[in-house]
Amino acid sequence: MKAIIIDDEKHVREGILLLADWHYVGITEVLEATDGEEGIQLIKEHRPEIIFTDMSMPNKDGITLLKWIHSTGMDSKTIIISGYDDFRYMRSALFYGSFDYILKPIDRNLLNETLERAVHKWQEQDEDRRSLLEKNQVINEVKPLYWDRLFTGIIEQKDLSIETIKKVQKEFRLDIKNARCTLAILPVPWLLMKKFNGDRDVVFFALLNIVNEIVRSKNSGISFRNVNKEDEIIILLWNTPQTNFALEKIYDAIYQYIKMKCTIFKGDETTCVADSYRSASKVLQNYPLLAGEKKVVTTKEMNQKGNLHLLDYAQELKWALQRGSTDEMDVILQKLFEKLETSHNLSFEQLKIWENQFHLLRKNWLEEYDISGHAPIDQGWNFWEEDGTFSFEKFKEEKQKEFYDLMNLLEKVHYQKEKTSIQEIEAYLKEHYYLDIKLQDIAEHFFLSREYISRKFKQVYHVTITDYLANIRIEKSKVLLENPHLKIYDIAYEVGYKDEKYYSKVFKKINGQTPNEYRRDETRGRF
Incomplete structure (x- = not known):
């Protein structure tokens, strides 16, 4: 702890230095100033916990100093040392929150008693301040999680409780039940997770800060994490006439900070947030990934083409796998890729269908070979460029690799089984x-x-x-x-x-x- 003695009389400063038991109360450094002006400069620089000051000094007197200390909201404890038993000084000291008032000449016992009480009071209040700070930190950490969960519930149900409506009204001045809102989905890119070493919390924290800095500046919206989805940030806008412009601004800000193109998928404007979320989800799932870069996608860009199903080509794929023919597999895959590009819609929904059906077929084929508990093949989400845009070439390479890996696995297991049966025959002959x-x-x-x-x-x-x-x-x-x-x-x-x-x-x-x-x-x- 630190203390400062502010007095224009040197012998008074020296007397306090000698009389006070600094070590006993835990004060390790004592500063000196000759007037209020010098005292203010030292207080700013060193932030002492205990301040001794005279009232009558040149330049800036004690009252001026007390006013300044009071205006800064400092936590220091101020003890007045004065040779004047003056009511004006006493009243000012009390008004500006000084801890105590000691008259000269200074009594050693009274000085140390006052000093000890001042230090004890400062420590007591400091403990309260720390406790309050920790409490506020916890609240600040928990608060976003609370709103994430509350708004996630809002986007999933049409009938909102009165309590939920009141909470949103109080916090955001928004009539969530009747106000016309627009909801948009910002999918968190897989490559962004990779950049942050898979730390989802850091990724969401960074993106939410960028988005909320824009939408909350004019109380025109909020962004939050959809706690029921691994990779969704929701942007809810109100009081925003040009929603596309606002969302494009978010897109540009994200690209500026993290150099990744994060397309945003906008739902319909409506008084029901859940309906807007459902429409945004449809836009997200059906958007044609081969359509090129787009900052904001709306219902107008939805593609009505049907999806391709691997199950329809299961027999052809199985024959190629059983023959171990990469050439034959390439012919089949090339046909599928051409259909995706021309006759079907290569969308997020299509990617999910492909993955689900590939795993189903793979599981069935492995069971036919009596393979269980085998480590899964890498599933290939590596078909994105470094800037976050979709790469059809990488997609094709990854899908081809998955089938090649499966072919090699089945061929290896088939060979091992054949070898094992022949080894058993050899052992039988020896016996x-x-x-x-x-x-x-x-x-x-x-x-x-x-x-x-x-x-x-x-x-x-x-x-x-x-x-x-x-x-x-x-x-x-x-x-x-x-x-x-x-x-x-x-x-x-x-x-x-x-x-x-x-x-x-x-x-x-x-x-x-x-x-x-x-x-x-x-x-x-x-x-």
């Missing part, structure tokens, strides 16, 4: 090599066709099943041949051959020598 295994038996055991097993087994292991089984049997027999007490025909039977001569023929074909020759060489090498 049952000694049996008389026929291809038909394997097909029936694994519920697969003989042709498929033969083809896929050779693709994976590069040999036929017959040759693979023969290799397993011969390798097993080599281990048995190391035992000199076992007969050749016993070994042949043990590994699955009923005919000793056929076994020897197969063994020689694979190893280049007969079983006896192999045994002899192995035995000679060991001894």
